[in-house]
Amino acid sequence: MKKFYLALLFLGIFVGFLSSCSDDDECTPLPAPPIINITSGNLSMHIGDSIILKASVASPTETTFSWILDTTEVSTDSIYVFKSEYSGLFDVKLTATNSDGTVATTTSITVQPGEYKNGTFVLSENNSLLTFISPEGKVTTDAYTDENGTKLGSVNQDIFIKNHKMYIVSQNGGGDGFLVIANAETLKKIKGFQTELNGKVNWPTHVAVLGDDDIYLRDNNGVKRFQPSTGTVTLIEGTSGARKNTMAVADGKVFASVKNTVVVIEAGKDIISSTINFDGEVSGVIKASDGNLWVSDRSGKITKVDAKTYQKIGMNDIPTEVASVWNTTYAAAPGITAKGDTLYISGLTSKIYRHIFSTKETKLMVDAKTMVDNVGIVYNTCAVHPLTGEVYLNSIKGYGQNYKINNISVFNFSGDEPELSANYENYTAFPAGTFFTYNFE
Structure with missing residues (x-):
């Protein structure tokens, strides 16, 4: 399989070279094509494994290398160790440059999904249980403890997944903290927040995430923005009385229920951006499959709300x-x-x-x-x-x-x-x- 891959690599560069010259032109020789030798692993791997990619050029001329993952240069050495903590198809581009010119080639690496990437979680308040049901129906009673050897906090209430990370909030803290961030595919703990939030949150129950430094926690005081980079926790004015219920994320914004309203919080902000009013106390706000919102309220209505304009685009009794x-x-x-x-x-x-x-x-x-x-x-x-x-x-x-x-x-x-x-x-x-x-x- 490796020989077949290298043959394709040479073929791709050779075809590109031929297409750059006409019969009448004088062609400047390109440097010898870089060869990617896979010295460990193969082109498909599991999360946490690694593949060692080694570049070599059949030219005595001094050559520099640049490895690009997506759009970021990750190495200038002749050897690059690829490793990923989440699944997907990754393109690694190698560029070789010397006095003869520059050539480049790209190889693709598939990282297989982690065990918990797809499926159903049931979070329990007692015993810090995070139960997982696979698509095939296999049940793991306490997947988090199995993977980490430690427990989540006490009285767990809510889960949110964003950018390959799982956020789990517990009302009483303890264990691994009021808020735990774990790899969403392996459940390996990335960070637990106990002392950082102690005294800054009051029985936190729900979490919504817009970015690494835009974590929103609902507690007994309202909705608070938590910025892990600085440890700052800011109460968002006007969210006092926020219902002990799930917050929705749609169109890059947080939507939380406060009495007869749904308030809108934009990324990077500590204030309410807009307020949507309803006839009764809001009993649920969730993201719809088309990216808008469903809202139920205690006047006996279900309303469809445009997540961009906040207009009510449908209402049923x-x-x-x-x-x-x-x-x-x-x-x-x-x-x-x-x-x-x-x-x-x-x-x-x-x-x-x-x-x-x-x-x-x-x-x-x-x-x-x-x-x-x-x-x-x-x-x-x-x-x-x-x-x-x-x-x-x-x-x-x-x-x-x-x-x-x-x-x-x-x-x-x-x-x-x-x-x-x-x-x-x-x-x-x-x-x-x-x-x-x-x-x-």
Whole structure:
């Protein structure tokens, strides 16, 4: 395979040389083409592995080298060690220059996805559990501890993924901190923030991220901007009373619910940029698949909002029976979940309702208690898988030691009757929410 690759390398340079000359021109000889010798690894690798690329030129003339990864020069040595902490296809360009001229060649390296790049996470408040369900249905009870040998903080509440990093926030801190940043594909801890946030946050529950130095934490005082580079934590004026609920990120901005409003926070700013008003207390704000927003409020409405202009581009009334679940829930997860224009609502009940926005049809899809044993208490709200359309519902048998009897139930509503696609028993400990990696792409 290496011989075949090198042959292609020579062929590419030779064809380029021929095309640069006409029969009548005098061609200046180019320097001998650089050869990339792969002395360790191959053209496909796993995260954390490395490939040693060695350049050589069949010319006695002194030659300089430049290795470019994407648009950044990463080495001027004749040897470059390629390593990546995340997956993807990477182009490494080698340029060789001497007194005869300059030639260049590019090789591509595939880094295979990490074990946790794609799948479903269920975060639990107790025991610092981060449960992972692979696309094939394999369950890892506590993936974070398995990878790090340490525990997340106490009373975990929320997850956000940005730029190949996973951000996990815990209400009480301890363990690896109030906020933990981990590699989103391997779950290896990058940094935990305990002392840096101690005294600066008051029971933080939710996190949204716009950049490495633009981390927004919702706590009992409001929404705060955390800048790890300086350790600065700034309360954003006007966010007092921010609901203990998920913040959405769309169009490069944070959208957080504060009573009857959704406030907009732009990157790099410590102020509210705009406020969107609703008729009732906002029970959920989530990013729609088209990049806009879905907002539910306790007046019994679901509204589509343009994430750029903040205009309301559609509004549906929900039947009183369904809207009432928003008035009885104080879940940390949104009151709505959506795939396309199909939304699901459960609140803290075992009943899952479907609302199709385009047709304004609302229907009871299932009462989980009729299909799953030990559904005593629904813990946080349902969540729809953005690819499969299956709906996940977390439940426990009860409080006390009964929380150890629990279910992650997966329902399929594509047919005439609801189906229980899967039921994972006894993996959680007061689950705070279900998080699909695909929602952060």
